[in-house]
Amino acid sequence: MLTDMEIEKLSRRLRRIRGQIEGIERMINEHRYCVDVLQQIGAARAGLYQVGMIMLESHSRSCVVEAIKNGKEDDAITELMGVYRALHK
Amino acid sequence: MLTDMEIEKLSRRLRRIRGQIEGIERMINEHRYCVDVLQQIGAARAGLYQVGMIMLESHSRSCVVEAIKNGKEDDAITELMGVYRALHK
């Protein structure tokens, strides 16, 4: 579970990333130089990775710990590995 | 240089990614299960990577080839390596 402060912080980061994506759409339609667009794509991807890491840490500290304390460790770890593979792409 | 068809195709992909990001913001604010959110983050990142690869290929086939034919290979390759590194994050 995310705290209200975490939700606020993540929402702000996601809004900024959404703004970057809008910026990329605009740059493409304005025929801006590909290299500048590609740098922005890299920045948006890096931003999403940071959001993912923050959520993953929060998820681990709450849901995963809770699940393990309730003896549901097998499912919790299987799920965690799936998430990690999804984020790594 | 992107062709009009490439711009159309990339714009469509970017709109879809922007929709995914909005979805992630909503999911977070609705306290949805972190694992579902994390899978969406992974999907958005993978989508951005695909957009990056399409642009990188188009850039290589036009600007990089052009630059090399005009003897500006040193700068073109230096720039290309910078883009690779930016996309890999």
Next chain:
Amino acid sequence: MLTDMEIEKLSRRLRRIRGQIEGIERMINEHRYCVDVLQQIGAARAGLYQVGMIMLESHSRSCVVEAIKNGKEDDAITELMGVYRALHK
């Protein structure tokens, strides 16, 4: 803690990766075509990632679960996040 069977399996994978690296060294010294060498480098990196995922899963199922059951969740998760970041590079 890795089981004996896991150690055997990982050792076999690592020997194969070591063989790939030796192969890459040989290819470079024999002036083989860069693209073939680069494909091998990609394969060795992917192999190391698989080894990392196997170890990470085993570590999570044993040490992390153990630590959490003993109330040492804070350190265990901090360490886990550090490992994620190290593997992602």
Next chain:
Amino acid sequence: MLTDMEIEKLSRRLRRIRGQIEGIERMINEHRYCVDVLQQIGAARAGLYQVGMIMLESHSRSCVVEAIKNGKEDDAITELMGVYRALHK
């Protein structure tokens, strides 16, 4: 084409990476703490990425430039995109 100096430099890096892999095999067989092993795996992967980037740059500056100047740009770029995808894993 790699110069003799590049071959020497890459061979040295690859020998170091091979040593890291041997070290990882040893650590696993000595039941060393998984987290330390995982950090080493991350370091070896990062080392291979650097080797890949050096080769990719050298390949681009020689073979790709040569191919483009000889009008074989289509194949050269297709190959380059394949290499980039292979390295990214």
